[in-house]
Amino acid sequence: MSLFRHILLATICVLGVAAFPACRLVDEDVSDCGEDFNLDYELQLVTNLRTEIQTVLDLEADLQVATELQSHLSEVFTDLAHDVDLSFYDTEEPMARLEHFGVVMDASESSYSLFLPGRPYLHTCVANLEAEPSVTLEDGDQCHTARLVQHPEVKDTVSIHKAGIFTARKRMDVLTGVDQHFDVSLFMVNAATALILDLADAPDVKDLKVFLSGFADGFNVADSSYTFSTKQVVRTEMLPAEPGSTERCFTSIHFPSRDVEPATKVVIDIDDPDQDKRSDEILWQWEVYVTLADGTVTKTILGSYNPLHPAQLKAVKGTVHANGGVVSNDHSVGANVTLDWHEGMAIPIEF
Secondary structure, eight states: OOOBOOOEEEEEEEOOOOSSOOBOSSSSOOTTTOSOEEEEEEEOOOBOHHHHHHHHSOSGGGHHHHHHHHHHHHTTSOSOEEEEEEEEEOSSTTOBEEEEEEEEEEESEEEEEEBOOSSEEEEEEEEOOTTOTTEEEEOTTBGGGOEEEEOOSBTTEEOOOOSOOEEEEEEEEOOTTOOEEEEEEEEEOOEEEEEEEEOTTOTTEEEEEEEEEOBOSEEETTTTEEEOOSOOEEEOEEOOOOTTOOEEEEEEEEOOBOOSSSSSBOOOOTTOOOTTOOOSSOOEEEEEEEEETTSOEEEEEEEESSOOOTTOEEEEEEEEOTTSOEEEOOTTEEEEEETTOOTTOOOOBOO
16 A cells, blocks of 8 residues: 655754753743754654545545545644654663753744753654643653553543644754754654444444544653553544435544554554554454444444554445444454343354
8 A cells, every 4th residue: 555655854953052051942041051953843744544545435425425534534644733842861861851842833844942951862752732632741751751641531431632643752962062963753653543334224223333442542752662551442433424325434543553463562664554464363443333223232343453553544344234233345354243232241243
């Protein structure tokens, strides 16, 4: 599958830094700070978003859903950064944070000036957290503990991410009195899913609810690894449907899934996302609850054996049958159906 290149790049130009105490990123008396260094940010992006939509929703009947999905996700998969959190850490253990800045970008590229003493640093960046209330940057006083934490809205259920989150880390040896140039690439750390259900064969459906599970609950900034400490359920949103259409699209933005390998570390390599790798077990899943006219509920688990990587969209089309069961022709997705489902009851049935 071809990928449309979207990377968030930061170019850090050090014009010369003297070994004086660091100063804040503001216009004030900087006579004790020495020379400045400039950060030039350029926002780009790497995602399969358009390709995935065009590949999965390729029929004329899918045009309205494809248009809605493209428009909806483009608000998250965007080349615009609002806020950027910048940390500079000591390279010696315990790698304490030496400087911390917050800047507003509100553009795809911008420049800033700040003042730091010459020395080695481990520099990390996180962008767009202000627009994402369910994810916070925590324990940033030391490099190895700095992490993004996803917080449930109710019990174990988390809301859909509202922004594309980007991070980076870069070792920088800032030399005094020497002109230097650093390139820092920031990559998107969340991902998206879309389940498109056709109700043409299920006229008695009264209600549809779709949830997701199997995704990370956090991200370690220093080594780009994801955490799976808790089992969280992720909400979905049903996009507006064209009058008379039998298709319903449920989409969500969240952290990625585990990789095929048993380790929790996910190396962010957009050029080789391993989309064709298949696990021996389900890595993540949709849970579809269909309420029929007689009040009974049919539960279908659509489980994916392929990992979902950062900055990627996975879209799947499914068909809802008269008994409420859901099937898909996507060979990377398996289906287990429970008829007349009640909470606490789980009877897998081949459908």
